[in-house]
Amino acid sequence: MLNASRALKAGAILLLAAGILAFPSLAPNPYILSVGVLVLNYAALSTSWNFVGGFTGYISLGHGALAGLGAYGTGLLVAKGGLPPFLALFAGATLVAALAVPIGFAALRVRGASFVIVSISLVLILLLIFQSWASVTGGSRGLVVPRPFDLSRPEHHRVFYYLFAGLLALALLVWWLIDRSRFGLGLKSIREDEDKAEALGTATYAYKLIVFVVSAFFTALTGGLYALWFGDLDPVFQFSILTGSYLVLMALLGGVRQLFGPVVGAIIVGTALEYFKGAYGDTPLHLVATGLLLALVVLFMPDGVLPAVADLFKRFDRTQSSSIREVTASELRDERLKKAEGAAR
């Protein structure tokens, strides 16, 4: 039984990976391809968010600001500092990670409520600074980031599609490694019961801070890559409270405890967002739609779609769902024998 469900899982993951890799050759036009890049950007951001949200249960509404910082850091280093694009990308992300240390220091001293408040304030204060400090950031006129490659538009999208896919894979790998590590166990114990975790000797404050910095690094890396791809930054969009809420919505919808939850959520929500923008233009209704969806997910599906789907499969697989299983005596004897063998060894 375990093997069957494992094979199913592996198959689904392979299908997802193949679908993501094959998408550029299947996309009918550059616009669809650019939507694909955007969705991957969301997936990478939302996976980065999930380092904090999924492991520790601390919900940050300010990760959009960290991505914006990464974008501006990279953009400024390229446009004003004259650094090579990809060196600037890593330098920018490292700077943001360094900045995340004092932010996390203040935000994580106490429990959840203050963290959320700081995360929202971060967006608001950075928007204020980047709009007002026009001599450096370009203010509302925006910041133009030179393109790293001399390519046609479709080729440019294609290259960045694979770059984003690579970054997403890296973030997923690190998440998976943490998930299986002792460090991850400590983080999850914070999520389940911070008092008990602390009583058992988990260095909760240090754990939270480390994972926040890791999350900030990946978020900034994705933001910087976005800056190199899109080439034009505006504080209103980079430091928008909406970006942060999209990330939360995606991760929650997909399932914060699952490795691929944020990716699935990003594919659903990202595609829906782009469709909505195309069909209805820029009306205030997209706020209504986002708000409604977020409220519904929080109220009725706080664990996400992936666990819901898993439950559905379990319902079909009778042997796992019924509390009283029908077992024949011979099966029971086999089981006992196996256990005895294991104990003897």
Add this chain to the structure above:
Amino acid sequence: MPSGALLFQSVLLGLLLGGLYALLASGLTLYFGIMRVVMIAHSAFLILAAYLAWWLHDQAGIDPLLSMIGTVPLFFLAGVGLQRALLTRLRPATLTMMSVLLTFAIALLIEGLLGYAFSGTQRRINLGYGSASLEVLGARVAVVKLIAFGLAVVALTTLYLLMKKTRFGWALRATIQHRDAARLLGIDTDRVAGFGFGIGLATAAVGGTALSLDTTIYPSLHWHWIGPLMAIIVVGGLGSVPGAAIAALVLGMAQSLLQIPMGTTWAQTVFYVALFATLAFRPQGFFGGRLAQRF
């Protein structure tokens, strides 16, 4: 060095602004005390009340102050409904985090619907007494600002008397202090919590009316309010009403005074600087008790 008259004017304006902040922050503190909920939608309801006041004035010529007869009970009921129908549905273990998301979603809904109904155009009420001002010891203060401050003072005093002198206020404070003990004493804590939420939202109705008197409003304005308000409740100590009121007055005054050398935009950063400094050096806030240390 700015002149004495300018300084005095700034102090006066800071005091008036701080009064409004104190009223709104008291609502946020109530929610937090009752249910450990950080109510992001508080300022969205504030703007909603301001829009209702504007709309009633625009359509029917009703004075904004009279619109409170309708909006205050309406918001009270909305608050009770919000607590009874939505927030109690969330799992207790993740209530603080999930309620943030839920109220955030409500804020987005309100902003989107306001934008849809009234468009993103900036609105302002034109009152007969809108441009009148008084001269106090060489400082000029707009009458509408005084009215707004007066509203805040009346509402806060009412809240104070309600909390300290009535049986309901005792029940509410008991519920905030220790829910289980309150229930053992025979207090219907669920009902009291619902009413507490209603009162919190009613302060948003009063505040919104006061805001609509002298401010240009637009749907996304609530983001400019929620940041300072949340900074105030953290600096004051989460859950402490007097702490929030004092922090509101001090920070409102600081903002007003810093506007002289720094300009309006940069002066707003004082709230965030205070927020970060408080969390870094005194995370439980300056007047917070046992409650604030854990959140």
